[in-house]
Amino acid sequence: MSKNRVSLLFFVLFLTGCQGNVVPSKSVSLEREAEPVIETERVTLEATQPMDEQDTLGVEEEAPIVKPEKQLTxxxxxxxxxxxxxxxxxxxxxxxxxxxxxxxxxxxxxxxxxxxxxxxxxxxxxxxxxxxxxxxxxxxxxxxxxxxxxxxxxxxxxxxxxxxxxxxxxxxxxxxxxxHTPKAVYKQPERKEPKEGQYLLPESLFSLSEDEIIAEIQPIIDEVRKTEQAIEIYWPDDKEARLIYQIINSRVTAFRVRAMTYHRADYMVELQQD
Structure with missing residues (x-):
């Protein structure tokens, strides 16, 4: 073997032996220094959780206190x-x-x-x-x-x-x-003379006694019985107008009296002409 080849082989073996004895001290040192940084971040995140969430974990709500009612004597x-x-x-x-x-x-x-x-x-x-x-x-x-x-x-x-x-x-x-206030003089309005078949009744008809009311309406009842004519009632109060009709109809028993009522202050009952 030539001297050059022997020298080259020896050089290669020397380099290989040096690489096997190198200690990676810097890599180990870096890894050990990095570990505390990661741990510190984890602890910091846990500490920054809202206090109300931390406090309420695992705590049951208390039931409202009901005061007993006062007992009456x-x-x-x-x-x-x-x-x-x-x-x-x-x-x-x-x-x-x-x-x-x-x-x-x-x-x-x-x-x-x-x-x-x-x-x-x-x-x-x-x-x-x-x-x-x-x-x-x-x-x-x-x-x-x-x-x-x-x-x-x-x-x-x-x-x-x-x-x-x-x-x-x-x-x-x-x-x-x-x-001390002078009283106004009330003048009774003039009422027209009734025509044939018209019967004027007093405005204060229903302030009279029952017998007096029947006496005022009796001529109308007699005429309706005889002629069997329908009637028209002119009265300002609808309730009183219906009452007049009921009185007449209840005393005419042979047939049902036909009638119309008109909301007018004529205070009159008129027999309808055929």
Whole structure:
């Protein structure tokens, strides 16, 4: 073997031996330094979770606390029952009557058991309000006697209520004002003379007694029986017009009376001509 080949072989073996003895210290060092960085990021992410999510994990919601209702005593239950009966009587306008079942009786009894009871006090005031309002409405209708009676009833419920004094003053002022106001003279409108087959009736027909009403309508009944004619009723109140027809028809038994009603203030019944 030549010297050149031996030298080359020796050189190759030397290089191979050097590569096998090299220690990769830098690679190991880099890998070990990278590990803490990854761990730190994981810990940081866990720490940044919202506190409310962390706190609520695995925690059950607590049921609302229900406070027990206050137990009423027998006396309190009786007072409450009296007030409820008083309110029912007030709604039905049983204010002072009947004697053993009226709003004032129940509310006064409740106040006797529990002086100053708020609902019973309101009930008494409500009774006074109703009576004073009725007193004013009666005064507006010129029925001053009825107005006085309502005010007396209110006074019997609670004489200390200032509404009674106020309403009495209002009613007196109304009476004085009307007393000094000249009354308008009402002139009865002239009524046309009825033609044949027409029967005029008084405008105040239904303010008369039953016998007087029949006496006014009887000539119409007699004529309808005889002629069997249909009738026309001219009256401003439809209910009263129907009542006139019912009176006539009920007294004509041989046949059913045919009729038409007209909403006119003629106060007249007319027989239809064939």
């Amino acid at each position: 027998a006396a309190e239950r009786l007072t409450l029952s009296l007030i409820e009966q008083g309110e029912a009587a007030l709604s039905a306008e049983r204010l002072l009557t009947p004697e053993d079942d009226n709003a004032n009786l129940y509310f006064q009894a409740a106040l006797g058991r529990d002086p100053g009871n708020f609902k019973a006090t309101l009930g008494i005031a409500a009774i006074v309000d109703v009576y004073t309002q009725w007193a004013w409405e009666a005064a507006l209708s010129h029925d001053y006697n009825k107005s006085d009676r309502y005010l007396e009833s209110a006074h019997s419920v609670n004489p200390e209520d200032p509404m009674i004094v106020e309403m009495s003053s209002r009613v007196n002022d109304l009476m004085n004002k009307r007393a």
